[in-house]
Amino acid sequence: MKFAFIIDPLAKLDPGHDTSVALMEASQALGHEVWVTKAQELSVVKSQAWALLQKVQLTPAQLVEGRWVVEPEWYAVSEAGWRPLEDMDAVFMRTDPPVSVPYLYATYILDYINPEKTLVINTPAGIRMANEKMYALQFEEVIPETIVSQDKSVIRKFLEEKGTAVLKPLGGKAGEGILFLDKSDRNFNSLIEISTQQGREPVMVQTYLPAAKDGDKRIIMLNGKPIGAVNRIPTGNEFRGNMAVGGRVAQTEITEQEQRICAVVGPKLQQDGLYFVGIDVIGGYLTEVNVTSPTGIREIDRLSGTHLGEEVITWVEQTKMINS
Ligand SMILES: Nc1ncnc2c1ncn2[C@@H]1O[C@H](COP(=O)(O)OP(=O)(O)O)[C@@H](O)[C@H]1O
Ligand SMILES: [Mg+2]
Structure with a gap:
């Protein structure tokens, strides 16, 4: 082919x-x-x-x-x-x-x-259709409490309730623009003004999950089913686990809770033609659905002895055969 x-x-x-x-x-x-x-x-x-x-x-x-x-x-x-x-x-x-x-x-x-x-x-x-940050919001039962807003007072109210939170630009990737928010931070107003471009662009604000220190797990989904995973653990003073900002990768398994998340998300991914996807899971909560160019295969193959590339291509071959 x-x-x-x-x-x-x-x-x-x-x-x-x-x-x-x-x-x-x-x-x-x-x-x-x-x-x-x-x-x-x-x-x-x-x-x-x-x-x-x-x-x-x-x-x-x-x-x-x-x-x-x-x-x-x-x-x-x-x-x-x-x-x-x-x-x-x-x-x-x-x-x-x-x-x-x-x-x-x-x-x-x-x-x-x-x-x-x-x-x-x-x-x-x-x-x-699938904004990588906002697509997860439809799966309310498996995500941390999350809001999307460009309104400072809405964000302030959420932060007052939660104490700490993580702010994410809706179009970001690889940890770019991710901020840790603390309700006592005197930079709060300025951080929101910068990240929303003076209230012109909505951002995501999500409960801070302390489990993030143990890792942000990337699970690769093929046609709605998990085929492999790798953990990314923040290093040094960095709170973000992304590989691009120095996150250490580690071998991992997919837990029962994570299987549940995959079972919730998988059918929707199939329905939406999102065949090759990387979901991010922190402390048993879905935080992101990467649909553009998800990565992780090299690390999973290296750490877990898999051949995920060949699994994906074999699936493509089979799908083509069924449809021809
Ligand atoms: N709710 C959260 N609580 C704690 N840390 C988080 C949370 N959401 C994201 N992070 C941290 O920020 C990093 C990037 O978040 P993510 O939503 O995956 O965006 P992206 O990878 O596109 O930049 C994660 O690797 C994780 O370390
Ligand atoms: Mg991510």
Whole structure:
């Protein structure tokens, strides 16, 4: 089969960490053609989505004594050419957030792929619908108490009740802009003014979960079912667990409570065409649903001895076979 990956420039990817590389390697290992393009290299011509595509040959990373070892020249690409995306069996939309206006426009272009010909992961409509922070709010029984507001007095009232809270920009990722709020903080007004851009943009404010010090668990969901997990533990004085801010990764299992969360979220993910997703769980509460370019596969495979990339690609093969 032929698979296209819409990614950030290959030269900027970290082959020992990025899930996109793991998925591309798994595709190649299972005998498929791997093609790459970028969100800004898409077009619609005669009501069909086209992309400037390059074929890729990868030198796979090797797991040596618990570490991914990669060649300096880990990929080679062919010359780029325009092709309809429907020539591909599957398209993986893996551009990193933020979900900016150009990102959204890219998803509108992907709407011009016939889903009967090409499986798009995740579906463009699903990505547009699921704000990574706000999607979790529909699962009220499994989330910490949370508000979304741009109104200082609403946020102040919530913080007075809770004592401490975590503030999150709605379009953030990798810990960006996440703030710890304390009701006695004399910077409160200023923090809210900065993060809401003077009340123009709503933010999420959520009860602070003390269990965050023991880790923020990433669970990878494939077609609504959990396939693996990794824990990310804050280090030093940092309260955020994200890998991008120095969170230490650790091997972990999926607990019964987390299985319950997956059972609540999974059917909705399937219904929304969100086939490959990373949910974040702190102290048994769902805190985030990552649908744009969830990561974690490299760390899970390294720590748990799994081959999640191949599981994902095998699922794509089976889904294509059933639908053809
Ligand atoms: N309710 C919470 N209580 C305590 N810490 C939190 C809470 N929500 C998030 N965090 C911390 O902030 C980090 C980032 O939060 P998250 O909601 O996953 O946003 P993102 O990963 O997109 O930046 C987490 O890794 C966790 O350490
Ligand atoms: Mg997160």
